[in-house]
Amino acid sequence: MFSPAQGEAGGAYRAFGWDRDGHSTTMDDSSACITTCEDGPLLLRGSFQLLTQDGQVIDPGRRTVALCRCGWSAIKPFCDGTHKSVGFQAPSAPTSERPLGYD
Numbered sequence: 125m126f127s128p129a130q131g132e133a134g135g136a137y138r139a140f141g142w143d144r145d146g147h148s149t150t151m152d153d154s155s156a157c158i159t160t161c162e163d164g165p166l167l168l169r170g171s172f173q174l175l176t177q178d179g180q181v182i183d184p185g186r187r188t189v190a191l192c193r194c195g196w197s198a199i200k201p202f203c204d205g206t207h208k209s210v211g212f213q214a215p216s217a218p219t220s221e222r223p224l225g226y227d
């Protein structure tokens with residue numbers, strides 16, 4: 125039987141959030157998850173590698189990082205909380221469907 129602590133195949137899972145209905149959501153240790161925060165950053169959790177566009181590794185310094193999406197952070201690509209003082213607004217979920225042919 126599946127449980128949040130252990131996957132069907134016996135792999136380790138960890139709870140990392142909740143869906144809109146309040147159910148916990150899980151991922152295995154080899155997954156990465158990006159959470160879009162309303163009026164804030166992108167939270168990146170799990171197993172990931174952060175790279176510059178030319179392939180150099182950026183040390184995130186931690187297992188969960190907040191990536192700036194407002195453009196005002198002084199420590200890009202990381203969020204420094206400036207989004208609050210500049211009044212950045214963005215929804216957590218898409219407000220419309222992507223146009224056809226968008227990749």
Ligand code: FES
Pocket residue numbers: 164165166191192193194195196197202203204205206207208
């Ligand atoms: S999203 Fe936090 S400073 Fe840009």
